[in-house]
Amino acid sequence: MRFCILCLCFALASCQIEIFEKPYVVSELYHLPCTVTTNTKEECEAKGCYYDDSENVPECYQKNIDECTEGTHNCDLHAFCVDLPYSFVCLCKAGFKGNGQSCIDIDECLHPLLNPCEPSAVCVNELGGYSCVE
Numbered sequence: 161m162r163f164c165i166l167c168l169c170f171a172l173a174s175c176q177i178e179i180f181e182k183p184y185v186v187s188e189l190y191h192l193p194c195t196v197t198t199n200t201k202e203e204c205e206a207k208g209c210y211y212d213d214s215e216n217v218p219e220c221y222q223k224n225i226d227e228c229t230e231g232t233h234n235c236d237l238h239a240f241c242v243d244l245p246y247s248f249v250c251l252c253k254a255g256f257k258g259n260g261q262s263c264i265d266i267d268e269c270l271h272p273l274l275n276p277c278e279p280s281a282v283c284v285n286e287l288g289g290y291s292c293v294e
């Protein structure tokens with residue numbers, strides 16, 4: 161997965177994120193070494209690691225697990241899962257708040273700044289949003 165994220169957080173409101181492709185793989189930026197004794201390609205791959213000898217110093221490093229694709233993440237139904245090297249992060253979708261493992265709907269009707277309804281309209285809270293009913 162090739163993602164980068166931009167997170168814009170507003171006071172009182174939820175965290176909105178945009179995900180777009182970036183031109184490099186995050187796991188290429190950060191490597192966890194694999195424990196090897198001989199540092200040969202055979203030993204490295206036998207341990208389920210990546211062997212990279214494209215640089216002068218051969219490197220054996222652990223593979224990233226894409227928890228988001230493999231479904232081993234624990235993100236809430238109303239959260240984005242973003243894969244990171246050797247980890248992942250859960251971010252609540254717009255209209256929800258929480259730590260990503262647990263996201264609850266924001267009741268926009270509780271605060272006038274979150275629901276610019278006309279004074280004559282009634283704010284009705286909805287899952288992930290709200291509506292203004294005349």
Ligand SMILES: [Ca+2]
Pocket residue numbers: 224225226227243244245246247248
């Ligand atoms: Ca990962």
Ligand SMILES: [Ca+2]
Pocket residue numbers: 255265266267268285286287288289290
């Ligand atoms: Ca809501």
